[in-house]
Amino acid sequence: MTGKEPIVMRVHCQIEVLIDDPERVHDLAERQLRDANIDWDAEQDTLEEAVAEMRGDLAQAVASLVDPEGLLPGFEVRGGRWWAERSTD
DSSP: OOSSOOOOOOOOOOOOOOOSOHHHHHHHHHHHHHHSOOOGGGSSSOHHHHHHHHHTOHHHHHHHTOOHHHHSTTSOOOOOOOOOOOOOO
């Protein structure tokens, strides 16, 4: 946009996913956590503590795999909030 301020939009999205292999989800989330550029010396937990916590919580593992920029390619995601929870259906 030339000469104009960008417009900030809020996009609300709720999706339901079916997980056939929870161990695969945990493995993917762990790999992503281990590959993340995190200064673990500055964190309250160690890498191993964070991995153990995530492996004990499937909802946390699923939420960690959400890629908001992948949902809207070509847009700059400025921030957001997302989480996962077990469906009651």
